Amino acid sequence: MSWFRALKHTARSGVAIERTRLEPLAALRAAFGLALVIGGGLAFLGPAAAVSSAFGAFSAAIATFQKSWRPRPVLALASGLTLAVSTFVGYLVGSSHTLLFLALLAAWTFLTGLMWAAGPTAGIIASSNVAIVLVTVTLPTSVPQAAGHAAMIAAGGVVQALLIVLLPVRRWGARRDALADALAAEADYARRLRHDPLAPFDPQPLMHARDAAAVSRRQARRRPAELHGVRGLAERIRPALASLADPAVGAPAEGPARDRVRELLAAAGSVLDAAARAIRHGARVRVPAPALAVLKSPDTEDLLTGAARRPARRLAALLDDVLETADPGSGRADDPGEPRLRPTLPRQVPLTWRAVRAELRAGSPVLRHAVRVSAVVCAGYLLGHVLPFGHGYWAPMASVMVMRPDFTQTYSRAVARFCGTLVGVAVATGTVRLAEPGTYLSGFLAVVSAGLMYTLMRTGYAVSQVFVSAYVVFLLGMGGARWDQTVPDRVALTLVGGVLAMIAYAVYPAWETPRLRTRLADWLAANGRYAAAVLGQYADPAGARRADVRESLLASREARVAWHEALARAAGEPVRSRGLSRTAAADAGDALTAMGRGAMLLEAHIPDRAHGPVPGAAELALALRAATQEGAAAVREGRVPQWDEVRAALAYGAPPQSPVLRPAAEQMLASLDEVSAALRA
Numbered sequence: 268m269s270w271f272r273a274l275k276h277t278a279r280s281g282v283a284i285e286r287t288r289l290e291p292l293a294a295l296r297a298a299f300g301l302a303l304v305i306g307g308g309l310a311f312l313g314p315a316a317a318v319s320s321a322f323g324a325f326s327a328a329i330a331t332f333q334k335s336w337r338p339r340p341v342l343a344l345a346s347g348l349t350l351a352v353s354t355f356v357g358y359l360v361g362s363s364h365t366l367l368f369l370a371l372l373a374a375w376t377f378l379t380g381l382m383w384a385a386g387p388t389a390g391i392i393a394s395s396n397v398a399i400v401l402v403t404v405t406l407p408t409s410v411p412q413a414a415g416h417a418a419m420i421a422a423g424g425v426v427q428a429l430l431i432v433l434l435p436v437r438r439w440g441a442r443r444d445a446l447a448d449a450l451a452a453e454a455d456y457a458r459r460l461r462h463d464p465l466a467p468f469d470p471q472p473l474m475h476a477r478d479a480a481a482v483s484r485r486q487a488r489r490r491p492a493e494l495h496g497v498r499g500l501a502e503r504i505r506p507a508l509a510s511l512a513d514p515a516v517g518a519p520a521e522g523p524a525r526d527r528v529r530e531l532l533a534a535a536g537s538v539l540d541a542a543a544r545a546i547r548h549g550a551r552v553r554v555p556a557p558a559l560a561v562l563k564s565p566d567t568e569d570l571l572t573g574a575a576r577r578p579a580r581r582l583a584a585l586l587d588d589v590l591e592t593a594d595p596g597s598g599r600a601d602d603p604g605e606p607r608l609r610p611t612l613p614r615q616v617p618l619t620w621r622a623v624r625a626e627l628r629a630g631s632p633v634l635r636h637a638v639r640v641s642a643v644v645c646a647g648y649l650l651g652h653v654l655p656f657g658h659g660y661w662a663p664m665a666s667v668m669v670m671r672p673d674f675t676q677t678y679s680r681a682v683a684r685f686c687g688t689l690v691g692v693a694v695a696t697g698t699v700r701l702a703e704p705g706t707y708l709s710g711f712l713a714v715v716s717a718g719l720m721y722t723l724m725r726t727g728y729a730v731s732q733v734f735v736s737a738y739v740v741f742l743l744g745m746g747g748a749r750w751d752q753t754v755p756d757r758v759a760l761t762l763v764g765g766v767l768a769m770i771a772y773a774v775y776p777a778w779e780t781p782r783l784r785t786r787l788a789d790w791l792a793a794n795g796r797y798a799a800a801v802l803g804q805y806a807d808p809a810g811a812r813r814a815d816v817r818e819s820l821l822a823s824r825e826a827r828v829a830w831h832e833a834l835a836r837a838a839g840e841p842v843r844s845r846g847l848s849r850t851a852a853a854d855a856g857d858a859l860t861a862m863g864r865g866a867m868l869l870e871a872h873i874p875d876r877a878h879g880p881v882p883g884a885a886e887l888a889l890a891l892r893a894a895t896q897e898g899a900a901a902v903r904e905g906r907v908p909q910w911d912e913v914r915a916a917l918a919y920g921a922p923p924q925s926p927v928l929r930p931a932a933e934q935m936l937a938s939l940d941e942v943s944a945a946l947r948a
Contacts, residue, residue, distance in 0.1 A: 272841070273840060273841035274678065277679040277682065278679070280839075281678070281679035281680060281681070281682035281683035281686070282682065283727055283729075284726050284727045284729075284730060285725070285727055286726070287725045287726055288725075289722055289723070290436070291722055292436045293437075293721070294718055294719075295718065296430055296436060297328035297331065297427065297717075298328075298721060299430065300324055300423075300426050300427045300430045301321065301325055301713075301717050301718075303426055304317075304320045304323070304324040305317050305320070305324075305713065305714060306710065308320045308321070308419065309706065309710060314745055316415065316416075317710065317745065318742060318743075320423045321713070322350065322399060322420050322423065323346075323419065323420030323421060323422065323424045324347075324423030325423070326350055326423075327346040327424035328427050329346075329391075329395070329721075330343060330345070330346035330388070332721065332724060333388040333391055334388065335388040336441075336442075336479055336482075336609065337388075338483060339431045340429075340431045340432055342388070342392075343427040343428040344424055344428045345392065345612065346424055347420060347421050347423055350396060350399045350420050351417040351418065351421035352417070353396040354416055354420055355413055355414060355416075356371070356400075357371065357372075357400035358410075359413065369649075371400075372648060372663075373642075374641075375397060376397050376637075376644045377637045377641040378637075379396060380633065380636045380639070380641060381626060381627075381637045382619075384619075384622040384625065384633045385618075385622050394668055395668075397644060397664075398664045398668060399420070401644075401648070401660035401663055401667075402660055402664065439490070439494065441479065442479045442490075442494055443546055443547050444547060445472075445478075445479035446476050446494060446498055446546050447544070447546045447547035449475070449498065449501050450497070450540075450542050450543035450546065450589075451472075451539070451540060451543040452468075452473070453501055453504055453505060454540045457508050457532045457533070457536040458532065460509070460512035460532050461512075461529045461532045461533060464520075465864070466512075467860055467864075468505065473498075473502060473824075474825075476498045476501070477498065480606070481608065481609040482606055482607070482608065483611070484608060487608065493545075493546055493549075493593050493594065494546070495592070495606075497542065497546065497589060500585055500588050500589050504535075504539075504582065504589070505867070506578075506867050506868070506871035507581045507871055508535065508582065510574075510868050511528055511532070511575060511578040512528060515930035515931070516575075516868055516872070516930050516931060518571060518575040523570055524571055527567060527571060528571070528575070528579075530561045531561060531582065533561070534558040534559075534561040535562075535582060537558035538554055538558055538562070538586045538589065541554045542589050542593040551594060552590055552593055552594050567579055567583075573926060574926040574927055577872065578871055578872075632673070632779075635775060635777040636670070636672040636777065640667060640771075644663040645663075646663075646767060647663030647665075647763065648662075650767075651663060651763070654759075654760070656755075657756050658757065658760065661757055662761075662763040662767065663764060664764065665684060665760065666771075668684070669764070669765060669768050670768045670771075672777060673777070673779060673836050674772055674778065674779075674836070674840050675839040675840070678769055680728050681768050682729075683727070683728040683732060684729075684761060684765055685761055686729050687729040687730065687732025687733045687735070687736060688732055688758060688761045689758060691732060691733040692736045692740055694733070694737055695716070695737035695741060695754075696754050698712065704741075704744065709742070709744040710742075710745045712737075712741040716734045716737040716738035716741060717738050720738065736757065740754065779833050779837040779840060780842040780843070782833060784847055784903055786834075787830060787847075787855055788902040788903045789826045789829065789830070789899070790826040790830045791859060791899045791902060791908075791942065792895055792899035793822045793823040793826035793827075794895065795891055795894070795895020796822065796823070796892060797819040797820050798869070799888040799892035800816045800818075800819040800820075801869045801873065802884050802888035803815065803885075804816060804873045804874070805869070805873070805874060805880070805881040805888075806881065806884040807885070808873075808876050808877075808879070808880065816873075823863060827859075830859075834852060834853075834856065847946075848948075851948055854944075854948070855945040855946060858938045858941035859938065861937075861941070862938035865934040865935035865938060868927070868930075868931045869932075872927040883919075883928075884928065887913070889916075890915070890916035891913055891935070893912060894908075894909075894910055894913045894939075895939075898910070898939070898942075907943050907947045910936060910940065913936055913939065914936060917933065
């Protein structure tokens with residue numbers, strides 16, 4: 268993609284408006300907390316203190332809207348307290364010497380960039396800390412005042428956290444949605460399998476539900492029973508659906524058995540949809556009677572024979588368990604053991620440190636982002652003071668808030684921030700000139716703008732920036748600044764900050780396109796480990812660890828998601844493919860998806876522990892593991908992998924009469940050949 272097309276693509280994505288589910292009650296609660304903080308500050312401490320506390324309450328509320336499964340009060344407190352510390356430390360250093368403050372700013376921003384290694388939520392909260400250092404260091408005039416400002420900022424975060432506890436909005440709602448989305452995705456998968464027995468399935472909803480299932484110890488004691496075990500059942504339903512629909516290991520492609528399979532798949536979709544609705548809304552499960560009649564039909568056993576009978580029985584049993592477990596108030600949990608516990612913040616520190624340390628290596632996108640953003644913020648800080656504008660901190664603040672470790676987000680957010688700022692300050696300026704609001708009316712308009720931002724922030728970055736810009740104009744007006752002292756400066760310096768961010772990425776990039784081969788190789792190796800782990804269950808049903816299959820499956824899913832995310836980022840980059848064309852990448856990805864499906868079919872028919880070893884399974888597992896490891900190395904080096912070992916193991920090891928093992932293994936080998944063909948093209 269050329270630079271012109273890349274810039275056009277990122278500009279469009281930056282100003283695009285997404286249709287998404289809004290959270291008006293949560294936004295109203297956040298705006299109410301901001302109103303309490305601003306009103307209390309104005310009534311008892313004056314406009315300056317109200318502005319300081321507003322920074323804490325505003326940013327803490329933004330933190331609670333991030334896509335994180337950590338308790339919302341914890342996010343608000345973490346944001347408010349870290350902002351307070353950043354404010355105080357920034358003033359202590361900045362008030363003594365400009366060069367010393369610049370050194371602190373560089374170090375602080377570098378650490379902020381590294382925090383993206385711990386995830387986007389940590390990165391966003393850390394970025395707001397740099398912004399607060401740039402802003403509030405200009406407000407106080409003494410150390411006691413700086414301490415007071417820091418205390419007010421922390422108080423804003425505390426207020427937001429208390430409101431979340433005292434005024435809960437749709438308790439467990441996000442986790443209910445994650446689990447319901449997983450069930451709804453499987454319902455859609457079941458219906459698609461009726462017409463396409465080889466239909467693909469995106470495991471992202473199941474991974475999202477797994478992330479949502481990790482809770483704190485306090486949450487584990489209070490979690491509704493229907494959120495305990497359905498996810499585990501959903502994980503086992505997917506292989507049963509695929510195995511039932513596949514003509515190679517299930518019912519024939521045509522005939523009465525195939526008609527019954529289509530009926531079972533339609534009934535499964537209805538049951539899963541009913542369970543999803545019940546979990547999402549906390550209501551009783553209501554399943555259509557025809558679906559239950561199909562699942563309970565006695566002639567299913569007569570119509571389905573051979574390998575198709577087992578997944579049909581398994582599917583019916585799993586759906587029964589889903590209906591029982593998903594019914595609110597039933598008190599039944601399919602996984603009564605220890606829940607997946609999310610580490611507390613103190614225990615998260617060493618995990619974060621390990622994640623950061625892993626990125627301290629040459630070629631790391633996060634390390635390059637940290638270097639890039641620290642250089643841009645320092646340059647923007649100096650440039651903002653040289654240019655004939657007030658509020659020079661707006662340029663570096665715009666840079667740090669738009670910069671991300673990847674090209675597409677950085678450029679799209681830069682465009683979105685400038686466009687949103689232009690519209691927001693225009694609307695706010697017109698309002699100020701017409702209404703000429705005083706201190707309290709300016710505070711009210713600031714709260715309204717913030718509330719609209721909280722409500723619409725997930726519809727797009729440009730939309731949120733419209734209301735953020737209006738909020739800043741009204742907030743500074745509340746503190747006594749005239750619109751003509753702030754609006755031109757903010758527009759010009761926002762443009763400067765965005766341009767600096769875009770130039771920095773062009774000069775010191777971290778392109779995803781050259782790493783596509785590595786991502787593809789990681790997915791190939793992970794798929795090989797998953798398939799080998801499943802085959803190990805056939806080789807030694809009595810002694811093999813069942814957990815090995817689960818662990819390798821999760822690793823394969825993570826590698827698949829990493830590949831698709833990298834492919835999406837690379838699609839918008841102005842970089843040549845360097846040996847891996849878009850078509851080859853897409854074809855190789857489809858082939859690896861089919862390979863994973865073959866391993867899943869094998870997983871659906873893992874023999875019982877009392878079953879004897881299946882001949883040839885051990886040899887095939889060893890060959891597949893070794894060949895995929897060697898193949899991954901070949902992909903990284905730009906060579907075409909070969910699968911002669913797997914072909915030989917399948918030809919001389921797996922018994923031809925095996926109703927499941929051989930068809931699934933042949934499907935995996937065909938998928939590996941398709942990977943080689945895609946890379947050879």
